[in-house]
Amino acid sequence: MELTEDISSSPLYSSDLAPVPASQRTWSKWHIASIWVGMAVCIPTYMLASSLIEQGMNWWQALITILLGNVIVLAPMILNAHVGTKYGVPLPVFLRLSFGVQGAILASLFRGFVACGWFGIQTWIGGAAIYQLLLTIFPELAFSAFLGQFIGLNVAQASCFLFFWAINIWIVYKGIDSIKVLETWAAPFLLLIGLFLLIWAWNRVGSMSDILDASYTLSGTGSVD
Known part of the structure; x- marks a missing residue:
């Protein structure tokens, strides 16, 4: 959907904030999904996981914590982004409805x-x-x-x-x-690198169970009960 009315005469109009015509919206679902992969599969995520394990969580507790955090952030971001992807309205203009x-x-x-x-x-x-x-x-x-x-x-x-x-x-x-x-x-590169690192660690350690059990050795307290 797109705006068909000419609003260029409005005192609030700006070419930088004008709705993007449908013909100029070149981002597909794949591109948006790629953004999410880049935001979630990154070094800070690995650092967060390792720090959670270091503080006493085991591997699955850290994994669930990170997954839950991403899901909680995902919901409001999708709601905010909906008006932009459907109508081409930028966030500063959308914020005028609330503020x-x-x-x-x-x-x-x-x-x-x-x-x-x-x-x-x-x-x-x-x-x-x-x-x-x-x-x-x-x-x-x-x-x-x-x-x-x-x-x-x-x-x-x-x-x-x-x-x-x-x-x-x-x-x-x-x-x-x-x-x-x-x-x-x-x-896809990030996903492949993550898979490569997993395979490398698997071959280096010998078994997946040993890799997962090693999370207990990263902290002095073991898992959180």
């Missing part, structure tokens, strides 16, 4: 602040991953100049962070279609 014209600006800013915070977390983790990979090849990077207590990083760590940040900024600069292409390729 009014001026209130929607504030709500959009808060949404942007959350996105900036999460972008920083993801960028830090991505940069740290690159640093750890390089550290296995070039151990001397650990002794690069320290940038002070305020920054808390050495030159190599800061460089990896900025490098990963620049990649993200470049993708964002290229526009929403570049994100669509990236996620379309990344989603």
Whole structure:
């Protein structure tokens, strides 16, 4: 569905916030599913699972906790996204229904602040991953100049962070279609990498039961009763 009435004369109209015509909505169910795979199958999820196990959960308790968290977040996100996918209305305009014209600006800013915070977390983790990979090849990077207590990083760590940040900024600069292409390729890749890691661990340990039982050794308290 799409808006057929000309609203360009409205004082609230903006070309950046105008409803997207149906002919220009190029995201399919596969693209949206790919976004969800990228959001759920990522290093922070692995870190969360390992930290839950470290704090005393066993593997299935950590798995259920993460699954439940994703499902809880999924429901309101689908409700928010419905108007956009069906009518092409962006979130800031949709927020006017609940918060009014001026209130929607504030709500959009808060949404942007959350996105900036999460972008920083993801960028830090991505940069740290690159640093750890390089550290296995070039151990001397650990002794690069320290940038002070305020920054808390050495030159190599800061460089990896900025490098990963620049990649993200470049993708964002290229526009929403570049994100669509990236996620379309990344989603199956992430799933395959996860499967590969599982097979690698299975072959390395010898049996799946030993891998699952190893979760008890990551904490001093065992599972949560």
